Amino acid sequence: MKDIKDLNEFLGAHFLYTYDNGWKYEFYVKNKNTVDYRIHTGMVGGRWVKDQKADIVKITDGVFKVCWTEPTGTDVSLDFVPNENKLHGVIFFPKWVHEHPEITVCFQNDFIDVMEASRVKYETYPKYVVPEFGKIFYKKNEGINNEKVISEAPYEGMIEKMMSQELAFS
Numbered sequence: 001m002k003d004i005k006d007l008n009e010f011l012g013a014h015f016l017y018t019y020d021n022g023w024k025y026e027f028y029v030k031n032k033n034t035v036d037y038r039i040h041t042g043m044v045g046g047r048w049v050k051d052q053k054a055d056i057v058k059i060t061d062g063v064f065k066v067c068w069t070e071p072t073g074t075d076v077s078l079d080f081v082p083n084e085n086k087l088h089g090v091i092f093f094p095k096w097v098h099e100h101p102e103i104t105v106c107f108q109n110d111f112i113d114v115m116e117a118s119r120v121k122y123e124t125y126p127k128y129v130v131p132e133f134g135k136i137f138y139k140k141n142e143g144i145n146n147e148k149v150i151s152e153a154p155y156e157g158m159i160e161k162m163m164s165q166e167l168a169f170s
């Protein structure tokens, strides 16, 4: 991906990054109000989501904010600085996700009813807030509404496989 400046260049971006706490995430900016993501490692490693509605804006040249609230009650705010291969993310987990992360480790789209029932059944407060810087180690524009970018569950070795395929095709 070349250096980008405007929102239209951010749409379609596909990123892999590692937060400073070691958590590895994959993120696809599917279109102007939708994201897909996969969580490779961390408290909810194994979770993946398609078609999450989000607010996506340009803050200034080359700096973009993406934020949303999830069916679990988790709120997320991400600031991407792709030209510097970095981001800052804040995840606001409800108490229940911190205490029962395994309930959310699934393809969420097939379990929206479980997420909504859990957020009613279990406690929300105090929230578990995780603010972290992260380093982007892969970035590519895949075009908008590309269903192939995030299309299967994360598994051990997936990132290494993706990176080796990328090298082979570059």
Ligand SMILES: C=Cc1ccc(O)c(O)c1
Binding pocket: 025, 027, 037, 074, 076, 078, 089, 090, 091
């Ligand atoms: C909880 C979802 C999510 C997705 C992508 C990220 O980078 C996050 O920090 C959280």
